[in-house]
Amino acid sequence: RMQRLRARLARSGTVGQTLLSILSRGDLTESDWEEIEETLLLADVGIGPTTELMDTLRTRSKVLGTTDPEVVRGVLREELLALVGESDRSIATEPVVGDDGRPHPATVLVVGVNGTGKTTTVAKLARVLVAEDKSVVLGAADTFRAAAADQLSTWGARVGVEVVRSDREGADPAAVAFDTVRRGREESADVVLVDTAGRLQNKQGLMDELGKIKRVMSREAPVSEVLLVLDATTGQNGMRQAQVFADVVDITGIVLTKLDGTAKGGIVVAVQRELGVPVKFVGLGEGPDDLAPFVPEEFVDALLS
Numbered sequence: 678r679m680q681r682l683r684a685r686l687a688r689s690g691t692v693g694q695t696l697l698s699i700l701s702r703g704d705l706t707e708s709d710w711e712e713i714e715e716t717l718l719l720a721d722v723g724i725g726p727t728t729e730l731m732d733t734l735r736t737r738s739k740v741l742g743t744t745d746p747e748v749v750r751g752v753l754r755e756e757l758l759a760l761v762g763e764s765d766r767s768i769a770t771e772p773v774v775g776d777d778g779r780p781h782p783a784t785v786l787v788v789g790v791n792g793t794g795k796t797t798t799v800a801k802l803a804r805v806l807v808a809e810d811k812s813v814v815l816g817a818a819d820t821f822r823a824a825a826a827d828q829l830s831t832w833g834a835r836v837g838v839e840v841v842r843s844d845r846e847g848a849d850p851a852a853v854a855f856d857t858v859r860r861g862r863e864e865s866a867d868v869v870l871v872d873t874a875g876r877l878q879n880k881q882g883l884m885d886e887l888g889k890i891k892r893v894m895s896r897e898a899p900v901s902e903v904l905l906v907l908d909a910t911t912g913q914n915g916m917r918q919a920q921v922f923a924d925v926v927d928i929t930g931i932v933l934t935k936l937d938g939t940a941k942g943g944i945v946v947a948v949q950r951e952l953g954v955p956v957k958f959v960g961l962g963e964g965p966d967d968l969a970p971f972v973p974e975e976f977v978d979a980l981l982s
């Protein structure tokens with residue numbers, strides 16, 4: 678049955694259409710309810726949230742005494758919204774006054790596995806901030822791949838912001854992060870964004886590395902945000918990686934990338950639930966303008982249309 682559903686999901690393209698086709702059969706039978714549940718699972722909503730949703734959906738449908746597809750769909754929309762929940766989804770973009778009485782830029786550390794879209798996200802975020810008249814400095818603290826700093830420099834030139842980097846491959850990422858924050862202070866920048874390496878070596882290694890970057894940056898300015906970048910197309914595997922990062926550093930927000938490349942947006946629900954941290958932005962393409970603030974209503978409507 679999962680195979681049949683998978684095929685149908687691939688054919689119809691959206692979770693909403695699949696659900697609607699199940700719901701339009703009229704009175705829902707036990708096997709229809711199961712298909713709804715499987716569709717949510719296939720959409721990466723995750724086992725916990727899906728079970729919760731199905732319980733509520735069945736109960737409310739019973740209470741309402743109807744299995745009218747439009748009604749059930751409306752209930753599902755409400756319950757998905759409730760699951761996504763209210764959160765502060767803004768990021769720190771204002772300088773903060775430090776213990777020494779001097780203003781520091783808001784500092785944002787961007788972490789995640791390589792290939793998830795970290796560097797691109799840093800550039801896109803810079804673009805959003807520049808459009809809001811913020812002054813921004815970027816730091817290329819992914820010093821393990823020479824190409825990473827080049828990539829960020831290219832983006833910096835494109836977006837029109839300064840990039841702090843080291844020309845030495847294998848330089849200490851914490852030193853680059855420190856220099857970036859210092860540069861931000863010198864420039865009286867509003868925001869400093871630091872790109873990091875996403876090597877998932879062992880957990881201890883990652884913890885040491887990110888811990889050191891945070892500690893060293895904090896000597897110049899407290900770290901305001903740690904954004905975790907997660908590739909929406911990687912499903913449960915991505916979730917496991919996200920959990921490793923969440924275990925080693927205090928994440929304050931999630932950026933879910935490549936949402937344009939999947940019909941399985943349910944991962945938004947799963948990742949928030951799993952990590953207890955709000956999705957703040959979504960990546961919707963490879964271009965500099967393809968980053969949007971996460972809006973629960975828009976997301977749920979897209980999932981169900």
Ligand code: GDP
Binds near residue numbers: 935
């Ligand atoms: P990093 O290794 O985590 O820094 O990842 P990159 O920023 O280099 O991105 C890896 C690839 O994913 C690149 O080809 C990006 O263009 C692509 N990418 C990043 N964000 C998105 C997105 O939101 N949608 C799509 N379709 N591609 C993206």
